[in-house]
Amino acid sequence: MLTGAGAPIRCKEIRSALPETVVVMDFGSHTQQVATADVPFGLKTSYGWRDLDLAGLNEILDGQRDNKASYAVTPTCFIPADQVGDMSVLKAVVHQANMLRRHDMLVLLPCSWRWLRSTSLPYLTEQIRSSRHPIGLIMQADGDPLERGEVPEALRQLCRSCPRLVLWRTDLAAFDAMAHGALGAAVGASAVLRHGIAPRPDSGGGGHRPYPVVLVRRLLGYHRVATLQDWFAHIDPWTCDCTACKGAALTRFTDNEAGVLAALRHTVCELYGLHDELDATLPGDERIGWWRQQLADAWEYHRLLASQTGTEVSFPRVLQAWRRPIPPALPAAAERNGQDRSGPS
Ligand SMILES: [Zn+2]
Structure with missing residues (x-):
């Protein structure tokens, strides 16, 4: 997924x-x-903000395909919490997109994490199910949306209830989602791309100094290299056998652009590597068992790390949440209110 x-x-x-290679924008x-x-x-x-009507939307999607995008992605604006x-x-997002009879598009649904609360989750589910195109869900929060109490379970319910859901701009939640039935996921390359952010029209993009962050596979989490260096200050650091590291230490990444890129x-x-393992399992019980x-x-690795380093290493809340039993899928609208659902004919 490319941005910018x-x-x-x-x-x-x-x-x-x-x-x-699948590439989209x-x-x-x-x-x-x-x-x-x-x-x-x-x-x-480059001329300023452009509102898009249906023809405009179609033209933008065509433009992405002209630039060889594997499929087109709607430029949906943000759906904030106060609209819950x-x-x-x-409805407007899904309805307008449904009017486009193309088979090469994904509808982005960038919403506040509050849409996943139990009171609004059935409505979100209903809209996603009524889409004729796959939906790319972005969850926005100040910080990690998966840290919000109800979200990990709600997301599993969504994945189990909506067969063509793609989790967009996410982190390792990609694997929890795909284990529970999501069609796919897009993991962000930098922290800012690993969850949704609320619109800030005036922000010119502050000059963040880059620092290296690595995925520590054993811990199923992203950690700053500085944190790893603290952990392994007095003992041999963990090494990595991936094709980029070839057995080198995870603490080696330097605090400059080259280090950030290497990380x-x-x-x-x-x-x-994780995706290949997931892909080798059968969807359903086997895949969930692998996860x-x-x-x-x-x-176990969190406990090992704590004992090796003599430090307190907490087991993240989101990993705790993912170890809980799987919630049932949400009932379809017709089952919920005993009404017929008027789908597209
Ligand atoms: Zn590595």
Whole structure:
């Protein structure tokens, strides 16, 4: 998944060089503008903000495909928490997208994590189910949305209830989602791409100093290299056998651009490794069993790390939540209110 102004050109370059690789674009409209029921789609252009009607939306999707995107992704604006309870915007996104009879698009649904609360989850589920296109769900929160109490379980319910759900701009929740029936997921390469962010139209993008973060596969989590260096200050650091590390220590990444890039290479290798393992399992019980084993191993590795280093290493809340039993799928609307559902004919 590519973001930023250079995305169309890079998309074309990558797909021309590696036609088998799935590459798509997310223009990030949801980080810039709040959706309304009248105008749920829009785009920042070099001439300023552009609201998109249906024809405009179609044209933008065509443009992505012209740049060789594997499939087109709607530039949906952000659906905030204060719209929870008011379904009009959510409905407008799905309804307008449903009017496009194309088979090469994914509808982004960038919402506040509050949509996954038990009171609004059935409505979110209903809208996702009524989409004729796959849905890419982005969860926004201040910090990690999966840290919000109800979210891990709600997300599993959504994945079990909506067969064509893709988790977008996420982290290892990708694997929990895919184990529980999600069609796919897009894991962010940097922390800011691992969950949704609320629109800040004026932000020029503050100059963050990069620092290296690595996925520690044994712990099923992302950690700053500085944290690893603290842990392993007095003992041999953990090493990694991925093709980027080839047995080198996970503490070696330096605090500059080259170090950040090398750390990212390691993380991407580990993500592909995890994905290959998931992909080798059969969907359903076998896949869920594989994921539960990863979580059980992670629990043991947290204990091992604590005993090796003599420090307190807490087992993250989200991993605890993923070790809990699986919730049932949500009933379809017809089962819930005893009414017929009027699907597209
Ligand atoms: Zn590695």
